[in-house]
Amino acid sequence: MIEFHLDARSGVAPYLQLIQQVRHALRLGMLKEGDRLPTVKDVVARVAINPNTVLKAYRELEYEGLVQPRPGLGTFVTRTLAGGDEAIAAHEPLRRELTDWLGRARAAGLDDEDVEALLISTFREFSEERAGRRG
């Protein structure tokens, strides 16, 4: 079972934050197939948000095929995003390459904010390019 939290200053809509947190947990293997998500009542009692926001997030996750509601029992994970053993095995070498890159960036005089900005903008361009190619 995971616990949700909300960042009021992130500017991201609360229902999107909930979706991101579920996906994050799925990706890191904290949630596996068959696990139950917290009930709507549990979520609103914990983070004090509108119940419809939680319902909307769960509906979105259901639409993506990640979860499935079972009436009277709750909402259950039907698919994991952790990409199997192969993907997890790939984590380690990728992390090493990224660490090397970060070392070079620091050596070139970039501070934390510079690094973050560069990472995000590159990541965004990369995603948009791929999305454009697909569309």
Add this chain to the structure above:
Amino acid sequence: MTDAVTTTGLTKRYGRRTALSDCTLNIPAGHVVGLVGPNGAGKSTLLQLTCGLLAPTEGRIEVLGHTPHTGSPRLGFVAQDTPVYGNLTVADHLRFGAHLNPGWDKALAQRRIAELGLDPSQRAGKLSGGQRAQLALTLAIAKRPELLLLDEPVAALDPLARREFLQGLMSYAAENGTSVVMSSHLVADLERVCDYLIVLVASRVRVHGDVDELLGTHHRLTGPRRDPDTLGPGREVVQASHTDVQSTLVVRSTAPVDDPSWTSDRLDLEDIVLAYMAQAGTHGRDRVLEKR
């Protein structure tokens, strides 16, 4: 599903002061509705008209399909400053709640009091503001209303008590699908809990609608100075400000603004409310019309 609240030209005057003028609304059931506006905008008046404590001067109001009256089992109301009987104990409050409400949910009331850690033998006058608000909320929800009205319930509470109050309220709403209308002069109090918003400034409803819809249709446009009227049809300018070279507009528009000379930004709920307050003119903030 019937609307929770429908008003047509609803107006309330106290002598010559107008507390609410020409309010036409319909609030669908099943929502948590935020009623926002500066102090004295008429929020309390609208809520008291809704629960039947006040009668309209003009216009009509229907709540859950009927003309509202106090003493209805279908409505729960937590008044401003969450009044309770200071010399009665917490247990006394639950007892009179049970005596006065045929639909009283004793188990719910007792569970809530236990969860809140309130001492049943404590006199209500000795409770903290947060505890008193929780007691008032317990009384209002244990009668199991279909529509729950709350007048500035968290205004007097510290951040922790505010959070706890909203947690209790939301978990009740989630469990029972109860419609909720709550007022506040601070958008931040309502932002996360409401999915429907009514902005009331200087006795008039300025905007109302589904929160997601409001967020999706309001934009801040920044660009070279120009006349806002050239924006075209279907785009309502809520607020405009100009420097000698630049115009900044807040517009409501269902279609996206694709004119490349404008830079379009998203607005959060607070920005939208502030834009409507500014539109109403600041003079409205100074007038205190609420009758307490």
Add this chain to the structure above:
Amino acid sequence: MIWLTWRQFRVQAWVAAVFAVAIAAALAATAPHLFDLYQSSGLADCTSNCGDLADTFVIQAGTRLNTILYGVGTAALLLMPALVGIFWGAPMVARELETGTHRLVWNQTVSRRRWILTKLIGIGLTTAVTAAVVSAVVTWWAAPLDDGRAGRISPELFSARGVVPIGYAALGFAAGVLIGMLLRRSIAAMAVTLLAIVLVQVAVPFFVREHLTTPVSSSTPFDPENIASLGISEDNTITVHAASPVEDAWELSNVTLGPDGEEFEGPIDPAKCGPDAAGGKRECDRYLGTLNLTQKSTYIPADRFWSLQWRELGLLLSVTALLGLASVWWISRKVA
């Protein structure tokens, strides 16, 4: 609603009960001695010319304790309407409006009409019962002393005996409630209520009560033997009054008329009456006896006590009911 009314009112109800029991106990304890004295003094069986017996009895019975009890019992009944109006009536609705708790209770499943009716009837009945008990005990205990003194038909005792204290107390309560809900402030309502009740307690005995029955008028030849007061001015005018023709009655007027039917004011012969008269009092009395004067008095006799009591109670309760209806109407329509 009954439970809530009781829960909010129980402290006051206990205070009232303790007070009533204390008075009843004190009076019951001293009653046997008082009643014995009443019998042994002969006043109990006296039918006419009892003045001297009465004086003797009142002196004998006038122990310090009895005097205090007599005063306290009478004062309690005279003050009760104001106390009830101030402490039970005025805050009943005003305090709710002040603290906003009316918005709490009216949003339970109870109509405003039922809310106010339950409170009015519940506390109103408590008021009436308290007044009835205290008045019954005081009326019973004080009967011998009342007989020996001015008589309970007299205005200063009438309001504190019999059944009218119930009416005054109920009226005080209802007035307090209505004033409280109109003013919406407990303290202001208490002050106005006090004023209103004092006004009623003065106005009813002196302006209203005599109209509830037909007074008896009597005209008898003026008897100089019965002169109660006599005043002679330098210009030879005179005011002269004879003693009341009946004992224990409530005298409304008592004038001495001249032969012309007008109130007799002289002139008189200064040689017969006055500072220069030689014959003194006896000569003056004889002279006044020859002037063909008439004593005309109107009064309400003591045996009208109970019929007058019931009529006044009826009047007071009617006004109380009107005030109560006004309260119900106001709460249902006007207050928010």
